[in-house]
Amino acid sequence: xxxxxxxxxxxxxxxxxxxxxxxxxxxxxxxxxxxxxxxxxxxxxxxxxxxxxxxxxxxxxxxxxxxxxxxxxxxxxxxxxxxxxxxxxxxxxxxxxxx
Amino acid sequence: xxxxxxxxxxxxxxxxxxxxxxxxxxxxxxxxxxxxxxxxxxxxxxxxxxxxxxxxxxxxxxxxxxxxxxxxxxxxxxxxxxxxxxxxxxxxxxxxxxxxxxxxxxxxxxxxxxxxxxxxxxxxxxxxxxxxxxxxxxxxxxxxxxxxxxxxxxxxxxxxxxxxxxxxxxxxxxxxxxxxxxxxxxxxxxxxxxxxxxxxxxxxxxxxxxxxxxxxxxxxxxxxxxx
Numbered sequence: 001x002x003x004x005x006x007x008x009x010x011x012x013x014x015x016x017x018x019x020x021x022x023x024x025x026x027x028x029x030x031x032x033x034x035x036x037x038x039x040x041x042x043x044x045x046x047x048x049x050x051x052x053x054x055x056x057x058x059x060x061x062x063x064x065x066x067x068x069x070x071x072x073x074x075x076x077x078x079x080x081x082x083x084x085x086x087x088x089x090x091x092x093x094x095x096x097x098x099x
Numbered sequence: 100x101x102x103x104x105x106x107x108x109x110x111x112x113x114x115x116x117x118x119x120x121x122x123x124x125x126x127x128x129x130x131x132x133x134x135x136x137x138x139x140x141x142x143x144x145x146x147x148x149x150x151x152x153x154x155x156x157x158x159x160x161x162x163x164x165x166x167x168x169x170x171x172x173x174x175x176x177x178x179x180x181x182x183x184x185x186x187x188x189x190x191x192x193x194x195x196x197x198x199x200x201x202x203x204x205x206x207x208x209x210x211x212x213x214x215x216x217x218x219x220x221x222x223x224x225x226x227x228x229x230x231x232x233x234x235x236x237x238x239x240x241x242x243x244x245x246x247x248x249x250x251x252x253x254x255x256x257x258x259x260x261x262x263x264x265x266x267x268x269x270x271x272x273x274x275x276x277x278x279x280x281x282x283x284x285x286x287x288x289x290x291x292x293x294x295x296x297x298x299x300x301x302x303x304x305x306x307x308x309x310x311x312x313x314x315x316x317x318x319x320x321x322x323x324x325x326x
Contacts, residue, residue, distance in 0.1 A: 001174060002143065002147060002168070002174045003147065004174075005164075005174030005175055005177065005178040006147055006150060006151055006154075006155075006164070006174070006178075007150075007154070008178055009155065009160070009164060009177070009178035009179075009181045009182055010150075010151065010154035010155040011154075012178075012181075012182040012185070013155050013156075013157055013160055013181060013182060013185035013188070014154070014155075014210065014211060016182070016185050016186055016188050016189040016192075017157075017185075017188045017189065017191075017192050017210040017211065017213040017214075018192070018206070018207070018210040019189050019192065020188060020189040020190065020191060020192015020193045020194075020195070020196065020210075020213060021192040021193075021195065021196045021199070021201065021206055021209065021210050021213065022192075022196070022206070023189075023192075023193060023196075025193065025196070025197065027193055028190075028193040028194060032323070032324050033190065035323040035324065035326065036319075036320050036323035036324060037186055037187055037189070037190045038187065038190070039288075039291055039319045039320075039322070039323045040183060040184070040186055040187065040316060040319060040320070041159060041184055041187055041278075041279075041282065042279065042282050042283070042288050042291050042292050042295070042319075043291055043292065043294075043295035043315050043316065043318075043319035044163070044180060044183055044184055044295070044312055044315065044316060045159065045184075045275045045276075045278055045279040045282075045292075046279060046291075046292035046293070046295040046296045046299075047295045047296060047298070047299035047311060047312050047315045048162075048163060048166055048167075048180070048271070048272070048275040048312070049272045049275045049276050049279065049296060050295075050296035050297075050299050050300050051170070051299050051300065051303055051311055051312075052166055052170055052271050052272045052275070053269075053272040054300055055170070055300075055303055056170075056171075057170075057171050057308065058303060058304055058306075058307075058308065059304065060300065060303065060304060064266075064269065065268065065269045065272065068266065068269035068272070068273065069269075069272050069273065069276065072272070072273035072276050072277070073276065075273075076276055076277060076280045081126065081129075082126065082129070082130045082133075082274075082277045082278075083129045083130060083132070083133060085273050085274075085276065085277040086130075086133045086270050086273045086274050086277060087133075088273065089266070089269045089270055089272065089273025089274075089276075090265060090266035090267055090269050090270040090273065091266060092266065092269065093263075093266030093268065093269030094264060094265050094266035094269075095266075097263065097264070097266070
């Protein structure tokens with residue numbers, strides 16, 4: 001089941017890349033494509049941040065992950081590299097669970 | 100004489116490209132270590148984790164799939180999120196196609212390397228030949244270190260019995276935030292991000308897992324089309 005999902009999603013992601021290289025250039029100048037596509041990752045990544053921090057399954061919860069996110073936000077504002085942001089978030093959650 | 104100068108200059112430019120490509124690849128390799136660890140903590144096997152890095156090879160999508168699976172959202176919800184996030188690669192491909200000018204098996208191979216980093220490296224050059232060189236060198240270096248990093252992260256996480264002890268459940272939101280941050284340099288993207296987060300949280304208790312992302316994707320597409 002999980003393999004089918006992995007393979008199907010990978011194939012679709014590859015198809016999108018190949019389509020980009022193969023489609024006629026006029027698609028690039030299509031105003032709707034230009035307006036919509038750059039917004040999608042922004043909206044989805046923001047949704048992922050929110051849902052993965054404040055929920056477990058379908059329940060809204062407030063736990064150590066919220067503190068971890070706050071620390072990660074500070075790290076991002078300080079322009080820390082990717083791995084430092086992730087490690088800061090994880091370490092915050094781990095430390096708060098120890099207390 | 101002048102051709103000698105040009106050749107020397109072109110060699111310098113290429114050397115600069117290789118240096119940048121390696122820098123990007125090393126940074127991505129480190130980022131892949133966290134992917135390997137998060138994926139393993141989400142319950143994916145070593146083979147599944149490595150397969151994602153080889154076959155999907157687009158970071159944000161991979162994080163989305165394992166993030167949703169780890170949060171109990173099911174693989175199909177994760178797959179849809181991954182594909183939606185991968186849609187931007189089609190736009191990169193459109194931008195790169197005239198620059199790369201690849202046909203046949205070269206296009207088949209080049210397509211897999213069409214991602215944020217290779218696009219940024221290729222379009223930053225003035226000379227098409229240098230663009231192509233930047234694309235391939237960044238792509239191949241990144242592909243190698245991305246997959247190596249994934250394997251290391253997955254192996255490391257396998258020795259951890261309870262991922263929560265190391266806060267690995269808090270790692271995906273931090274990773275998504277780090278991916279999001281560079282895209283928020285203007286007022287509109289920031290407003291879109293905040294609105295998306297609020298909508299996702301607001302609908303979450305009322306719909307099956309993964310569906311909040313679809314709702315947000317539809318709303319942002321409608322907003323983009325209408326503004």
